[in-house]
Amino acid sequence: MDIHAMVAKISGELSDKAYEVSDSLARIGSEEVLQAMIVLLKNPNPESRYLAARTMAHMTNNAAGLAPLMDAIQDKENSSQQGELLAELEGFDVSDYYVELFKYYLFGGFKVSMIAKDLLDHKDFDITARVIKKATKHWNHYTNNVKHDELFTLKKREVEEILADLQAFVSDES
Known part of the structure; x- marks a missing residue:
C-alpha cells in the first residue's frame, strides 16, 4: 500500500471513502503513518485535521501522537472542532x-x-x-x-x- 497516496486521500478535499482510508491507515499503524498524521493535524482543512486525530486514536502504537494532538486541541484555529478532537483522546493513554x-x-x-x-x-x-x-x-x-x-x-x-x-x-x- 502506498501510504503517501492514502494520506493524500484524507488531505484537503475529502471523498466519501475518507473514513475507510483512515481505518486502513490506522490498521497499518506504522511510524510513517503516525508521523504523517501528526503533520496532517496542521492541515488547513478541519476535516483532514479531525481524520488525522481519528486515525491516530485507532492506532495501537500512538503514544508519540498524544502531545501533538493535545497541541492541536489547544490551537485557537481548532476552536470550532475542539470537542471532536478531544473525543479522540479516548484512543490514547x-x-x-x-x-x-x-x-x-x-x-x-x-x-x-x-x-x-x-x-x-x-x-x-x-x-x-x-x-x-x-x-x-x-x-x-x-x-x-x-x-x-x-x-x-x-x-x-x-x-x-x-x-x-x-x-x-x-x-x-x-
Whole structure:
C-alpha cells in the first residue's frame, strides 16, 4: 500500500471513502503513518485535521501522537472542532493528562466540558498530591471568575466530590 497516496486521500478535499482510508491507515499503524498524521493535524482543512486525530486514536502504537494532538486541541484555529478532537483522546493513554482534562471540564463550552468529564470518569490517571494541588488551583481560579448561579452550584458540588475522592485515593495509597 502506498501510504503517501492514502494520506493524500484524507488531505484537503475529502471523498466519501475518507473514513475507510483512515481505518486502513490506522490498521497499518506504522511510524510513517503516525508521523504523517501528526503533520496532517496542521492541515488547513478541519476535516483532514479531525481524520488525522481519528486515525491516530485507532492506532495501537500512538503514544508519540498524544502531545501533538493535545497541541492541536489547544490551537485557537481548532476552536470550532475542539470537542471532536478531544473525543479522540479516548484512543490514547491520557494517564498523565488529568489536570489538562480537568481544565477542559471547568472552562470548556458545554460539549467540550461534557467530553472532558466523560474522559475523567472513564480513563485511568496517575493521581498524585501534585495533580490534586494543580486541579484545586484551577478550581479556585474558576470559582473566582464565573458567575455564582445555579449552574455554578451544581458544578461546585460535583467538583468538590471529585477532589475529595481524589484526596481519599491519594491518602489510601500512602
